[in-house]
Amino acid sequence: MTTLTPISTQPRAMSLPHPSPVQDRDVYQALLEQPLANRELGRDYLERQLARAQDLPCDLPKDARELSAWVIAGAKRTTAAYNQYLTRRKQGQPRRYFANRSHALYFIHAVAPTKLVDGAWLHGVLPRWYDARFQGLARTYLEELGDGNPAQNHVVLYKKLLASHGCEDTSMLSDAHFTQGALQLVLGTLAEDYLPEVIGYNLGYEQLPLHLLITAFELSELDIDPYYFQLHVTIDNASTGHAHKAAQAVLDNLPVIGDAEAFYRRVALGYRLNDLGLGTTAVIEAFDLERELLAMFERKRETAGMVHSDFCRIEGRTVNEWLSRPGQIGEFLGALETRGWIRRHQDPAESRFWQLVQGDRAVMFGVFSPYEQQLLHDWIAGDWLAAQVRPKGPQGRTNFRQWRRPGLALGNAAPGEAVAGSEFDRELTALKAELQGCSDPERLARLIELMAPALHSTPPGLLATRLFRELTQ
Numbered sequence: 001m002t003t004l005t006p007i008s009t010q011p012r013a014m015s016l017p018h019p020s021p022v023q024d025r026d027v028y029q030a031l032l033e034q035p036l037a038n039r040e041l042g043r044d045y046l047e048r049q050l051a052r053a054q055d056l057p058c059d060l061p062k063d064a065r066e067l068s069a070w071v072i073a074g075a076k077r078t079t080a081a082y083n084q085y086l087t088r089r090k091q092g093q094p095r096r097y098f099a100n101r102s103h104a105l106y107f108i109h110a111v112a113p114t115k116l117v118d119g120a121w122l123h124g125v126l127p128r129w130y131d132a133r134f135q136g137l138a139r140t141y142l143e144e145l146g147d148g149n150p151a152q153n154h155v156v157l158y159k160k161l162l163a164s165h166g167c168e169d170t171s172m173l174s175d176a177h178f179t180q181g182a183l184q185l186v187l188g189t190l191a192e193d194y195l196p197e198v199i200g201y202n203l204g205y206e207q208l209p210l211h212l213l214i215t216a217f218e219l220s221e222l223d224i225d226p227y228y229f230q231l232h233v234t235i236d237n238a239s240t241g242h243a244h245k246a247a248q249a250v251l252d253n254l255p256v257i258g259d260a261e262a263f264y265r266r267v268a269l270g271y272r273l274n275d276l277g278l279g280t281t282a283v284i285e286a287f288d289l290e291r292e293l294l295a296m297f298e299r300k301r302e303t304a305g306m307v308h309s310d311f312c313r314i315e316g317r318t319v320n321e322w323l324s325r326p327g328q329i330g331e332f333l334g335a336l337e338t339r340g341w342i343r344r345h346q347d348p349a350e351s352r353f354w355q356l357v358q359g360d361r362a363v364m365f366g367v368f369s370p371y372e373q374q375l376l377h378d379w380i381a382g383d384w385l386a387a388q389v390r391p392k393g394p395q396g397r398t399n400f401r402q403w404r405r406p407g408l409a410l411g412n413a414a415p416g417e418a419v420a421g422s423e424f425d426r427e428l429t430a431l432k433a434e435l436q437g438c439s440d441p442e443r444l445a446r447l448i449e450l451m452a453p454a455l456h457s458t459p460p461g462l463l464a465t466r467l468f469r470e471l472t473q
């Protein structure tokens with residue numbers, strides 16, 4: 001019988017050299033792939049980030065008993081500000097965040113390292129699922145995992161969103177884009193030593209922010225599936241959702257014996273970790289369409305060298321010559337404009353160059369991902385785009401889809417049972433067989449291992465989540 005190869009989380013010789021390198025991206029990758037082997041690396045990183053957080057302002061109430069009221073008041077302020085935003089939009093103000101679709105896709109791509117480990121900071125509380133003090137946090141983690149239903153698993157949802165626009169590759173993002181994700185992974189791995197900080201981080205992360213509401217609204221307006229963001233508006237709500245549970249977790253864990261004030265100070269420090277790295281609005285403001293377009297063409301240039309025919313010359317140079325050296329893309333695009341291949345500030349359909357890129361019969365069909373096409377489209381369209389009543393994507397979509405049927409819209413089947421003998425379900429069959437031979441504590445430990453941030457969105461991780469829920473709730 002085939003058995004599932006256990007995924008070892010024991011230290012291995014190949015853990016990252018310590019104490020360097022310690023860039024955010026390295027910590028992120030190390031803690032995602034081998035959390036236990038890289039605990040010390042994570043600890044160093046976390047200590048440095050906590051020292052940085054000391055200097056940040058903190059708006060938590062002085063007395064932890066005021067937290068529930070603080071959560072409700074914060075949610076009220078957010079919804080009032082959102083209503084103001086909606087009123088202004090109705091009065092004709094432009095979108096606040098996203099100038100166009102490529103701007104919105106840039107945002108979805110840039111926050112991917114954080115969203116792909118959504119909930120990770122709570123993984124470390126799972127072994128204490130039976131303790132009433134942690135039940136709210138464990139429930140929050142299970143809800144981040146969609147209780148093992150792929151249509152509700154936040155990481156699965158985000159992966160699908162990225163894939164539908166060709167935004168999966170995060171290799172070009174800066175270290176600062178990985179700070180929040182690295183923190184989440186470290187906190188999830190070191191909960192035994194940093195429990196107050198985990199609880200404080202969770203308190204900050206689970207509050208309803210204004211940017212979430214505006215993002216969901218503007219994505220929908222731009223014909224981009226907002227479901228991932230909408231889901232968080234409801235699931236993190238202040239009265240019964242994650243925001244409420246987060247405040248309750250602080251109160252449930254205030255020490256009866258010992259220094260409650262010191263505990264709360266550590267909660268407040270963990271809370272401030274949320275403000276490190278790049279925040280949502282900083283990411284949105286960093287978008288520069290032309291810079292992104294040029295960077296995209298530079299990346300393409302490295303793989304497209306010499307594949308073009310020398311038949312056509314633009315301003316005296318062949319395409320291969322234009323692409324032969326770095327730093328010429330801007331000039332090349334200028335030459336295409338001069339020669340009439342690109343007509344800026346008009347419908348891109350009128351540009352010959354665009355016709356080579358887009359459409360089933362286009363010569364360069366498949367060369368550019370949907371996001372890359374969108375960058376080019378929006379750059380060519382320029383002022384013409386702003387004059388359009390409805391945003392228009394590369395496929396000329398102008399209609400709004402019905403977004404509220406995630407199962408169908410995202411192509412998720414309901415979680416099925418493994419079919420014995422099917423190659424598709426081999427891992428699931430093996431996992432079930434493996435678990436049958438385990439004692440109860442071994443079974444729970446194995447399930448928790450498979451519910452780690454890197455694994456819970458895989459088929460065995462999703463099955464493990466469903467089984468964990470059945471066993472514990």
Ligand SMILES: [Fe+2]
Nearest residue numbers: 118119144154
């Ligand atoms: Fe989430």
Ligand SMILES: [Fe+2]
Nearest residue numbers: 206235236242
């Ligand atoms: Fe949440």
